[in-house]
Structures are given as C-alpha cells and as structure tokens.
Amino acid sequence: MARGTVLVTSPIRASWHVGRVASRRRETASAVRLELDVPTWPGNHAGSHLDVRLTAPDGYQATRSYSVASSGETTRVILAVDELPSGEVSPYLVHQLADGDELEVHGPLGRYFVWTPTEPDRSPVQLIAGGSGVVPLFAMAAAREHETVDAEFRLLYSVRTPEDVFFAEELSALSKTTVDVVHTRTSPPGSPRAPGRLTQESVADLVFPATATPRIFLCGPTPFVETIAGWLLQLGHDPTRIRTERFGGSG
Ligand SMILES: Cc1cc2nc3c(=O)[nH]c(=O)nc-3n(C[C@H](O)[C@H](O)[C@H](O)COP(=O)(O)OP(=O)(O)OC[C@H]3O[C@@H](n4cnc5c(N)ncnc54)[C@H](O)[C@@H]3O)c2cc1C
Structure with missing residues (x-):
C-alpha cells in the first residue's frame, strides 16, 4: 500500500478533494475497507489522516476524521472504517456508500503522528x-x-x-x-x-x-x-x- 516515499523536504498542503469509491470490501465484522480514487491527492506520509465531509440533501453537514492506510505518492487512498452503531457518519460509510459514489475529503492532515523513512532517528x-x-x-x-x-x-x-x-x-x-x-x-x-x-x-x-x-x-x-x-x-x-x-x- 506504500507506493513510493513522499520526501519530508516537500511539505504537502492539505486541501479539499473529491474522491470516488473505487472499491469497498468487508474488513472485519463491523468495518469496511474503502479504496478511493482521488485524482488531486498530493500523496501522504504514513500515519496521516483526512477529514470526510458528508452533506445531506437539506445542506446539513457532518465531518469526521479517518486515518489513511496507504502512503506515498499515490492517488489511491485507502481507509478502513469501523461502525459505531449509534454514530452519525460511520454507519453511512459502512453500509450505504457504494462503488462509484463521490466523497469530499480534506487532507492530508497530521504532521505530528507520521513516520517518514528519511528521519535521521534510527531508534526502534x-x-x-x-x-x-x-x-x-x-x-x-x-x-x-x-x-x-x-x-x-x-x-x-x-x-x-x-x-x-x-x-x-x-x-x-x-x-x-x-x-x-x-x-x-x-x-x-x-x-x-x-x-x-x-x-x-x-x-x-x-x-x-x-x-x-x-x-x-x-x-x-x-x-x-x-x-x-x-x-x-x-x-x-x-x-x-x-x-x-x-x-x-x-x-
Ligand atoms: C485523527 C483521527 C483518525 C481516525 N481514524 C479512524 C479510522 O481510521 N477508522 C475509524 O473507524 N475511525 C477513525 N476515527 C474515529 C472517527 O473519526 C469517528 O469518530 C468514528 O467513525 C465515529 O463517528 P460517528 O459519526 O459514526 O459517531 P458519532 O456520531 O461521532 O459518535 C457516536 C457516539 O460514539 C462515541 N464515539 C465517537 N468515537 C468513538 C470511538 N472511536 N470509540 C468509542 N466511542 C466513540 C461518541 O462520543 C458518541 O457518543 C478517527 C478519529 C480521529 C480523531
């Protein structure tokens, strides 16, 4: 899932993107794996996350964060979403989002919680x-x-x-x-x-x-x-x- 290193020397700016669900499959009994094609995605460091924004027909919006399971210079963005049965967003992503659907995402986010192979620290x-x-x-x-x-x-x-x-x-x-x-x-x-x-x-x-x-x-x-x-x-x-x-x- 890592497709080439994104260098620390080239900071990646977070912005809004539109992705399309390329594939979805059951990950665990309560979770799905979503593969999104995001043509404008700039790549991401391992450990980054993004925000998913859902908009209802009446304009109501809900935004939640999801970690990115993929990394590197790729426009295929992989998420894994666990359902919280009483939740607002995760049941929609797990049960209703279908292949070909569009999804608004903002990222990549999270410069603090990432691992990059170019870091000088060689500790375990x-x-x-x-x-x-x-x-x-x-x-x-x-x-x-x-x-x-x-x-x-x-x-x-x-x-x-x-x-x-x-x-x-x-x-x-x-x-x-x-x-x-x-x-x-x-x-x-x-x-x-x-x-x-x-x-x-x-x-x-x-x-x-x-x-x-x-x-x-x-x-x-x-x-x-x-x-x-x-x-x-x-x-x-x-x-x-x-x-x-x-x-x-x-x-
Ligand atoms: C940086 C970041 C990365 C994340 N990455 C992932 C990811 O990769 N995969 C993933 O499945 N989720 C991830 N989450 C959690 C995700 O953002 C949502 O919180 C989760 O999907 C629930 O959203 P919801 O709208 O379904 O539930 P909500 O409507 O927001 O919440 C419903 C109820 O569940 C409680 N709740 C919210 N989150 C949790 C939780 N994690 N555990 C137990 N109770 C909770 C709330 O307090 C509330 O009572 C991440 C969160 C953060 C901050």
Whole structure:
C-alpha cells in the first residue's frame, strides 16, 4: 500500500478533494475497507489522516476524521472504517456508500503522528494499537517494508477477537515488523495467551524497553490510549518520544 516515499523536504498542503469509491470490501465484522480514487491527492506520509465531509440533501453537514492506510505518492487512498452503531457518519460509510459514489475529503492532515523513512532517528519504533487505531500504524509498518532503513519495528495490537483484526492478511505478511496481537475476548485456537485486556505487565513484556529509547506511536479509543500512555510513563519511557492519536469515546 506504500507506493513510493513522499520526501519530508516537500511539505504537502492539505486541501479539499473529491474522491470516488473505487472499491469497498468487508474488513472485519463491523468495518469496511474503502479504496478511493482521488485524482488531486498530493500523496501522504504514513500515519496521516483526512477529514470526510458528508452533506445531506437539506445542506446539513457532518465531518469526521479517518486515518489513511496507504502512503506515498499515490492517488489511491485507502481507509478502513469501523461502525459505531449509534454514530452519525460511520454507519453511512459502512453500509450505504457504494462503488462509484463521490466523497469530499480534506487532507492530508497530521504532521505530528507520521513516520517518514528519511528521519535521521534510527531508534526502534514501537507501534501500539487498540481496535481501528491500527489503521495509521499499519500504514507505517507497510511503508517500512519498502524502505532500507535499519530501525526495528514492533506492533502491539489489542483487538476483541480474531475476526476483529484489521489488515489481517497484510499484517501476517509483514517481514520487517514483529507483530503481537492480544485478544481481549476470544483468542484463536492454539494461541499462547488466554484472552484478556492488556496489563502493565503484558505491555512491559511486549514493547521495547525504555532503555532502548524507542519512538512510540500509540493509537486507538481515548480510554485505551490514556491507560497505555500512563503505563508507558510508569515503565520509564520518555514522554517526548510517545506520540498519541485518540479516536474518540469516553472512559
Ligand atoms: C485523527 C483521527 C483518525 C481516525 N481514524 C479512524 C479510522 O481510521 N477508522 C475509524 O473507524 N475511525 C477513525 N476515527 C474515529 C472517527 O473519526 C469517528 O469518530 C468514528 O467513525 C465515529 O463517528 P460517528 O459519526 O459514526 O459517531 P458519532 O456520531 O461521532 O459518535 C457516536 C457516539 O460514539 C462515541 N464515539 C465517537 N468515537 C468513538 C470511538 N472511536 N470509540 C468509542 N466511542 C466513540 C461518541 O462520543 C458518541 O457518543 C478517527 C478519529 C480521529 C480523531
């Protein structure tokens, strides 16, 4: 999904674009993967997001942010949207948006929560995701596959069940990122770990130690991010090396 590096030296300006749904497919039991053709898209760094704006026939508008699973110099923009059944925008994107439909998007956004292979920092990179929070982190791991940089990558991914794993096939094909999936409700047969939420101890076991001075990208629902960030600090990680992105929801 990474199609060539976008250089840090060429800043990309966010603007409004019109995309067309090129394909959609079921990603998990509650999520879809949308591939948009956005002819004017300037490319994006891995980890960026965009805003989707929906306009009703009466002019009412609703805007929500979605991470971009693709990166690089491409006009094919990939999103993965999880349905919040009581939500305003996600049920429309999951159930009603059809192939060929147009969608207004604004981006790319998020200069802070991106990984670029041209960064001089060669420390290990620790990715930590809860649920759909894996989308921008998957973009980083996928981008890293095509680069010759020597930074070690690890992904710790918390999901409810094996059926809830986003990008399952692509994650299992990653060769340069060590992936640990922790299931909170149901583990796959033969799994070494019983289902259960992450704990401070399991985070300590499954992420690079503070002594390795990793850069950490942490993304997911707000309560997940806040809990894990608190544990990382208690484990001695440098707060200036932890970047977080909160998808919403309250604790
Ligand atoms: C930078 C950024 C990137 C994002 N990327 C993605 C992405 O790649 N894929 C994706 O599926 N979502 C992503 N989100 C979340 C997305 O923007 C919407 O918040 C989500 O789709 C819900 O929108 P809605 O209109 O359906 O629900 P709303 O009508 O906005 O909310 C309905 C109810 O759900 C609560 N709620 C809102 N968001 C969440 C949440 N994440 N978890 C639990 N409860 C919540 C609200 O407080 C409200 O009570 C991202 C959010 C941000 C800020």
